Amino acid sequence: MEKLKVVDKLYNVKQNGFSDFARYSFSEVVRLTKTLAILKNGVRLVNQPVTSYIMEEVGFSVSRNKGAHWHLVSLKAIRDAQVENEKIAAHDWFEMKEFTLEEKQLIYLQFKNGEAQK
Numbered sequence: 001m002e003k004l005k006v007v008d009k010l011y012n013v014k015q016n017g018f019s020d021f022a023r024y025s026f027s028e029v030v031r032l033t034k035t036l037a038i039l040k041n042g043v044r045l046v047n048q049p050v051t052s053y054i055m056e057e058v059g060f061s062v063s064r065n066k067g068a069h070w071h072l073v074s075l076k077a078i079r080d081a082q083v084e085n086e087k088i089a090a091h092d093w094f095e096m097k098e099f100t101l102e103e104k105q106l107i108y109l110q111f112k113n114g115e116a117q118k
Contacts, residue, residue, distance in 0.1 A: 001049035
């Protein structure tokens, strides 16, 4: 397990309760001190890898909040973030959109036809 270097890319996932969406944050290391890695977004990480198992096997603890970990970016993390962002966008669109009766009927028919094809 290696320490972080400048330009290493990391991510963090937050979730408010089990029913909330996973919200991904991405950043990169811009500066190192003796013990910390400072990210572009201002987060300070303890530059000592720890066993995590939260999202990845290895994580880096947030300074003064050892329970919050950031992880090195992987292709899987990028794909998971894209899928989650699509879910969030769809949810937000439905929350903000006020449907006319015609639109509601069209949606209803689409679901009804989809269930009939199963």
